[in-house]
Amino acid sequence: MRSLPLNVLVAVVWALLAGEVSARQLLVGFLLGFGVLALFPRALGSGEYLRRSGAWLAFLVFFLRELTLANVQVALLALRPRPPLNAMIVGVPLRVSGDGPMTLLAALITLMPGTVALGFSADRRTLYAHAIGTASAQAARDSVLRVEHHLLRLGAPPSPEVSA
Structure with a gap:
């Protein structure tokens, strides 16, 4: 899976698990997803996404x-x-x-x-x-x-x- 769609997917899943689909929850989920991609760039193939x-x-x-x-x-x-x-x-x-x-x-x-x-x-x-x-x-x-x-x-x- 490409890095940006994965990041968006994590944001949506986070907002759904939080029980509130709002801009704030989507932003928190996006930042969490970005953090996961930054922690495991080789495993998730997100090096180029992080650089860009x-x-x-x-x-x-x-x-x-x-x-x-x-x-x-x-x-x-x-x-x-x-x-x-x-x-x-x-x-x-x-x-x-x-x-x-x-x-x-x-x-x-x-x-x-x-x-x-x-x-x-x-x-x-x-x-x-x-x-x-x-x-x-x-x-x-x-x-x-x-x-x-x-x-x-x-x-x-x-x-x-x-x-x-």
Whole structure:
């Protein structure tokens, strides 16, 4: 049995045994199931599931931290009487490929205040983004590349033409 369905099955069985099928009981059951999968990864074949779950959790923590910092930076710019906006359009060479990962990258950087994805080059190897409030064009590129790096760690396929 695959690890995620097994984890969900343990959560449902836990909630049924507890006599209360609620979000709280399902969460407790899911965490218990995850604990069992973590205790016996070789026997249950859950090593890859645990690795991917850890990568998603790390990505969530990273993105929430970046989102918070971007909100604070833009709020501080908005509170200044004459903010130095340093508006620029930058081209960011991409390592990620595929419609889904590229769309996710564009959506994630657009969610962050101060950055808007404008589009991709014709060969789909460069993302163009508008950024404000960054010190330089390289700093704007680096912020997009940090998000791309974490997406690649989640398992997004890298572009075969560009070396990692």
